Amino acid sequence: MxxxxxxxxxxxxxxxxxxxxxLFAQHGYAAVSMRQxxxxxxxxxxxxxxxxxxxQALLFDLMKGHMEHLLESWEAVEQPADPARRLEAFVRxxxxxxxxxxxxxxxxxxxxxxxxxxxxxxLETLRRRYEDALQGILTEGCAxxxxxxxxxxxxxMGLIAMLTGVxxxxxxxxxxxxxxxEQVYWDMTxxxxxxxx
Amino acid sequence: MxxxxxxxxxxxxxxxxxxxxxLFAQHGYAAVSMRQxxxxxxxxxxxxxxxxxxxQALLFDLMKGHMEHLLESWEAVEQPADPARRLEAFVRxxxxxxxxxxxxxxxxxxxxxxxxxxxxxxLETLRRRYEDALQGILTEGCAxxxxxxxxxxxxxMGLIAMLTGVxxxxxxxxxxxxxxxEQVYWDMTxxxxxxxx
DNA sequence: TCTTGAATTGAACGCTCGTTCAATGGATGC
DNA sequence: GCATCCATTGAACGAGCGTTCAATTCAAGA
Numbered sequence: 357m358x359x360x361x362x363x364x365x366x367x368x369x370x371x372x373x374x375x376x377x378x379l380f381a382q383h384g385y386a387a388v389s390m391r392q393x394x395x396x397x398x399x400x401x402x403x404x405x406x407x408x409x410x411x412q413a414l415l416f417d418l419m420k421g422h423m424e425h426l427l428e429s430w431e432a433v434e435q436p437a438d439p440a441r442r443l444e445a446f447v448r449x450x451x452x453x454x455x456x457x458x459x460x461x462x463x464x465x466x467x468x469x470x471x472x473x474x475x476x477x478x479l480e481t482l483r484r485r486y487e488d489a490l491q492g493i494l495t496e497g498c499a500x501x502x503x504x505x506x507x508x509x510x511x512x513m514g515l516i517a518m519l520t521g522v523x524x525x526x527x528x529x530x531x532x533x534x535x536x537x538e539q540v541y542w543d544m545t546x547x548x549x550x551x552x553x
Numbered sequence: 554m555x556x557x558x559x560x561x562x563x564x565x566x567x568x569x570x571x572x573x574x575x576l577f578a579q580h581g582y583a584a585v586s587m588r589q590x591x592x593x594x595x596x597x598x599x600x601x602x603x604x605x606x607x608x609q610a611l612l613f614d615l616m617k618g619h620m621e622h623l624l625e626s627w628e629a630v631e632q633p634a635d636p637a638r639r640l641e642a643f644v645r646x647x648x649x650x651x652x653x654x655x656x657x658x659x660x661x662x663x664x665x666x667x668x669x670x671x672x673x674x675x676l677e678t679l680r681r682r683y684e685d686a687l688q689g690i691l692t693e694g695c696a697x698x699x700x701x702x703x704x705x706x707x708x709x710m711g712l713i714a715m716l717t718g719v720x721x722x723x724x725x726x727x728x729x730x731x732x733x734x735e736q737v738y739w740d741m742t743x744x745x746x747x748x749x750x
Numbered sequence: 751t752c753t754t755g756a757a758t759t760g761a762a763c764g765c766t767c768g769t770t771c772a773a774t775g776g777a778t779g780c
Numbered sequence: 781g782c783a784t785c786c787a788t789t790g791a792a793c794g795a796g797c798g799t800t801c802a803a804t805t806c807a808a809g810a
Binding site (some may be wrong): 382383384386387389464470477506507513514515517518520521522524532536537540541545546547549550 | 579580581582583584661666667703704707708709711712713714715716717718719720721722729733734736737738740741742745746747
């Protein structure tokens with residue numbers, strides 16, 4: 357058998373991860389069988405258990421990996437001092453990242469209820485950290501007198517929902533380019549937080 | 554046996570509908586069995602088939618019923634002549650409606666991929682009609698010089714995503730009342746479409 | 751050439767699934 | 781009291797589920 361070590365995986369074979377990602381995104385976690393995933397990889401179902409302890413771990417690895425990578429990627433973005441510029445960076449980053457990874461995004465929003473409680477809590481914590489990054493920007497912008505927001509927490513939830521929604525309708529072959537879309541969402545965001553220019 | 558008539562149901566017994574709604578919302582369509590639904594109603598699984606032809610019809614009835622009721626409800630709202638007032642009415646209606654029916658909303662966003670193609674198409678059409686209602690308001694507001702929106706289609710998608718998101722985090726027992734939340738979202742919306750007051 | 755050892759198979763485990771249907775049983779009208 | 785009717789039961793169907801594991805395969809090291 358292959359590795360069963362490293363209890364909290366991320367070591368799951370990349371071919372298995374990719375197959376599970378695609379299938380979970382397309383049909384949903386509960387509707388996809390281990391046999392389907394195995395077939396996609398070109399292997400028998402039993403072989404998967406050399407790489408993952410069970411189906412749940414496969415889902416959790418995907419979701420945890422996605423959130424951690426999202427956080428790391430945002431932390432790697434250079435942060436302008438000006439809150440408005442920082443918000444713009446966030447909006448553009450968020451849209452780019454989400455358009456680049458439609459399957460991960462889909463799973464991370466849709467499959468939360470299929471996580472076992474302990475895994476769910478871990479995911480919530482990661483998500484909360486990301487929301488707090490945006491909340492920090494909004495709070496500073498308000499303090500600096502650049503934004504006018506009656507409730508920054510609601511603004512965070514509203515803006516993230518708005519921006520994340522882009523991945524439900526955007527098509528590469530559509531009327532608008534990515535940078536068009538980025539610009540439109542940034543215009544809306546800028547004005548929603550009460551900044552004219 | 555009971556009625557099997559009325560091919561495109563809505564006749565599904567209310568007790569069954571309610572049980573299916575609650576269970577689908579909580580665990581997801583694929584993860585809920587007919588036996589679970591039956592147990593919730595207090596009958597054996599076989600009895601369900603007197604009210605619904607199959608499990609898929611149960612899901613489709615719920616989703617179609619929700620979208621049709623949403624459209625009817627919006628059409629019943631009195632429409633102010635002023636585009637900004639009309640937009641305000643839409644925002645407040647949308648939030649109220651979605652907070653009143655968290656389970657229906659959840660299902661209608663999460664279970665689209667579990668619909669058979671023909672049912673999916675029917676749902677998309679209904680959803681599109683609702684989006685078009687908002688798009689009409691935005692277009693008129695632009696024409697009247699009240700709104701400044703670079704792309705009304707993207708604005709529709711962004712605003713609906715933002716507003717619908719409220720049902721993912723709002724708790725009746727939370728810090729804010731419904732009307733607080735309505736007001737905050739309306740403030741953000743108003744400014745996002747480029748209207749100051 | 752033989753040995754080792756990990757990767758994979760394929761059968762099997764006990765369950766649960768959606769759906770069907772003959773049998774049942776309890777109310778209703780005569 | 782009897783016949784009728786029909787909603788409901790409960791067993792059964794074939795299929796597929798997640799998971800396990802003895803047996804096999806096969807490449808690399810001696």
